[in-house]
Each structure stands twice: as structure tokens, then as C-alpha cells.
Amino acid sequence: MIPLQDRAFVAELCLARAGLKIDPEKDYLIESRLAPLARRECFSSSEAFIDALRHGADDRLAWAAVEAMAQSESEFFRDHQVFAELAGEVVPALSRARGGEPVRIWSAACGCGQEIYSLAMLLADAPGIGPVELFASDLSERSLEKAQSGRYSQFEVQRGLPSRMLVRHFEKDGEAFALSPRVRQMVRWRRVNLMDDLSRIGQFDLILCRNVLGQLAPEAASRVLEQIGAALAPGGGLLLGHNDSAGKDFVRVAPDMALYATANARARSAA
Amino acid sequence: MKTCLVVDDSRVIRKVSRRILEDLGFEVAEASDGVEAMAWCSAVMPDVILLDWRMPAMDGLEFLKKLRAQPNGAEPKVVFCSVENDLEAIREALDAGADEYIMKPFDGGIIAGKLGYLGLVA
Numbered sequence: 584m585i586p587l588q589d590r591a592f593v594a595e596l597c598l599a600r601a602g603l604k605i606d607p608e609k610d611y612l613i614e615s616r617l618a619p620l621a622r623r624e625c626f627s628s629s630e631a632f633i634d635a636l637r638h639g640a641d642d643r644l645a646w647a648a649v650e651a652m653a654q655s656e657s658e659f660f661r662d663h664q665v666f667a668e669l670a671g672e673v674v675p676a677l678s679r680a681r682g683g684e685p686v687r688i689w690s691a692a693c694g695c696g697q698e699i700y701s702l703a704m705l706l707a708d709a710p711g712i713g714p715v716e717l718f719a720s721d722l723s724e725r726s727l728e729k730a731q732s733g734r735y736s737q738f739e740v741q742r743g744l745p746s747r748m749l750v751r752h753f754e755k756d757g758e759a760f761a762l763s764p765r766v767r768q769m770v771r772w773r774r775v776n777l778m779d780d781l782s783r784i785g786q787f788d789l790i791l792c793r794n795v796l797g798q799l800a801p802e803a804a805s806r807v808l809e810q811i812g813a814a815l816a817p818g819g820g821l822l823l824g825h826n827d828s829a830g831k832d833f834v835r836v837a838p839d840m841a842l843y844a845t846a847n848a849r850a851r852s853a854a
Numbered sequence: 855m856k857t858c859l860v861v862d863d864s865r866v867i868r869k870v871s872r873r874i875l876e877d878l879g880f881e882v883a884e885a886s887d888g889v890e891a892m893a894w895c896s897a898v899m900p901d902v903i904l905l906d907w908r909m910p911a912m913d914g915l916e917f918l919k920k921l922r923a924q925p926n927g928a929e930p931k932v933v934f935c936s937v938e939n940d941l942e943a944i945r946e947a948l949d950a951g952a953d954e955y956i957m958k959p960f961d962g963g964i965i966a967g968k969l970g971y972l973g974l975v976a
Contacts (some may be wrong), residue, residue: 603941737939743967747948749941750945753941755941
């Protein structure tokens with residue numbers, strides 16, 4: 584087992600760099616996330632890896648540790664009704680409101696890309712939806728590389744992806760399933776740490792940030808909400824996970840999905 | 855309680871599937887090939903059929919086509935469950951009337967996800 588003081592060090596590192604809330608008591612979680620990374624980096628154990636981090640290992644390793652701890656399970660069409668509503672109602676409404684200008688959509692913690700690709704597949708199949716620009720970002724370079732490749736294992740394509748979508752949008756490539764270039768090319772990728780200054784990230788009509796806030800320390804979650812609120816274009820929507828709390832600066836605008844608008848923007852448009 | 859017919863010539867697969875499906879709240883019946891499955895369906899049509907492809911007597915695809923040609927054969931959801939993982943084969947199964955397709959090996963999460971997508975599991 585990793586000693587408690589080492590686990591506390593990892594938790595502190597994750598909090599400082601990415602605002603992550605890691606409970607040092609969860610030794611199994613920390614071990615299961617760090618062990619594969621330690622092996623990949625040729626350390627004899629997770630303890631040896633953490634020891635190197637504590638004694639000034641290079642920054643790349645420290646980030647790799649934070650990224651490994653930040654990883655979360657991801658699947659296609661998670662809460663699939665939400666995607667039907669996004670593609671069927673939310674995006675078309677935004678598109679009409681933009682009057683032919685592209686609707687800009689940002690998946691703010693995209694993991695290995697399943698969320699943004701799920702939406703991209705639906706939008707690629709939707710006739711006359713108007714132009715959309717899809718952006719996706721994540722803390723982890725490793726996840727981004729995989730996302731960008733659009734290659735998934737047999738196990739991954741069976742998580743949430745309907746078989747009809749599989750045969751429509753994927754090709755078999757050896758043992759992997761590769762998403763069609765047509766859908767892949769709809770998305771632009773970038774590494775973003777949501778803790779960094781995001782004032783120059785641009786404006787988006789729809790921001791997807793589901794099941795992220797719950798992983799963050801309270802101050803970090805507030806900072807992310809504030810920064811995301813500032814990146815929402817007027818009339819834009821923020822989609823959170825079912826269990827995420829939006830705080831007082833947002834108001835929920837849909838009864839059956841966790842879609843929010845900034846409270847002050849709404850006040851402005853009402854005035 | 856919803857019923858599921860598991861059609862597979864492997865006793866082990868039937869057993870594993872049964873355990874997963876019972877945990878999801880299904881009442882489970884088993885058949886070891888298409889002929890046996892057809893006999894089941896003539897007696898009582900299940901809500902969902904988990905269907906292997908390669909089987910002696912009558913294979914999954916032949917069974918599916920025969921089933922869909924029956925008067926009430928459109929009713930059950932059919933989920934293919936096969937080691938066959940070529941997209942052409944999956945397309946053929948879907949075109950023949952399968953609602954979903956699972957590539958073996960599978961686990962409880964995959965079955966629950968597919969049945970959830972078909973509205974059979976909350």
C-alpha cells in the first residue's frame with residue numbers, strides 16, 4: 584500500500600495543478616491510477632514513482648501523475664436522451680438564433696472524445712442544421728491524442744454506441760474501430776487546463792462540462808464555472824451533468840436536462 | 855417481469871448471460887439453437903432475445919429471418935450476441951431485423967447498456 588504521506592502528496596499535487604479533489608484515504612483509487620503510469624515510466628512501484636516526484640522529478644512526470652488521477656470513465660452517448668435533445672432541439676435553436684453564423688460548441692473536458700464525437704455523429708446526420716464548429720479540450724495530452732486518432736477498442740465501441748451508429752460511422756482497422764474522417768474532421772482539439780486563465784479562449788454558444796465539477800475542490804469548481812460563464816456567448820447554454828451544481832450565477836433553462844444559461848445574461852435580455 | 859430468451863449453443867455463455875439478465879430483473883429462458891428457440895417463441899413470445907450467430911440446427915440469422923416473418927414476430931427486441939465482429943456481418947444482422955448487436959466477449963455493463971438503449975432496462 585502507498586504510505587499515507589505519499590498519498591497526501593499526490594492529492595496536494597492534483598489540487599495545486601488541476602483543482603482536483605482527491606481523498607488521500609482512497610489508497611485503492613490512487614494505486615490503481617498511478618500503478619500503470621509508474622510501470623510505463625519504468626519505476627519499480629507506485630511508491631518509487633511518487634518518491635521521484637517528491638524529489639524533483641521532471642515536470643512532465645508530475646503532469647502525467649495529475650492527468651492519470653484526473654481520468655474518468657467515458658462512454659459514447661452517456662445519458663443518451665440528452666444527445667437527442669441537443670441535436671434535435673438545442674443546436675437547431677442556437678443555429679436559428681445565430682442566423683447562419685456557425686454555432687460554436689465546446690466540450691470542456693473531452694476525455695478520449697466520446698462525448699463530442701457522439702454529438703458530431705448526430706449533427707453529421709442531421710439535415711439542414713446549419714454550420715457548426717466543434718471544439719474539444721482536455722487536461723490530458725494522452726487522452727487528446729487518443730481522441731484525435733478516433734480509434735477505439737471493441738470494448739469501447741460497445742459502451743453506449745448504438746450498433747447502427749457503429750456500422751454507419753466506423754471502419755474496422757485491425758482490431759480497432761476507426762471513426763470516419765468525415766466525423767473526425769468536424770472537431771478541433773486543444774489541451775486546456777480549466778484552472779488556467781481562460782479569458783482568451785473565445786466565445787461559445789454551447790459548452791459541455793458534464794461530470795467535471797464534482798471531481799474538483801469547491802474553490803476550483805467555482806473558478807471553472809466563473810471562467811466558463813465568461814466564455815458563454817450571449818444566449819448560449821452550459822450543459823452540466825445531472826449531479827453537478829451550477830451555483831448562483833446560472834439558471835436552469837430546460838426541465839429535463841441540466842442545461843443552464845448565465846443568470847445575468849437572462850436578466851439583461853429580460854430588461 | 856420482462857422475459858428474455860437466451861439462444862446460444864454454449865452452456866457457459868447461457869449461464870453467464872442468465873446471471874447478468876437475472877440481475878437486471880429479467881425472467882430468463884434458454885435455447886441451444888434456432889430450432890429450439892423457434893419452439894419457445896411459438897409457445898410464448900419473449901420481450902427480448904439474446905441471439906448467438908453460429909449454431910448447429912438453425913443459425914441465428916436464419917432464426918431471425920424466420921422469426922420476423924411470423925405474425926407477431928416483430929414484437930420481441932432481438933440483440934445479436936456473437937464473436938463475429940466484421941462490420942459487414944453486423945450490418946447484415948441489423949438489416950435482417952436485429953435491434954442491436956453485441957460483439958463477444960461482453961460483460962454486464964455492455965448488456966445493460968444495449969438493453970437500456972432499447973428501453974428495456976431503466
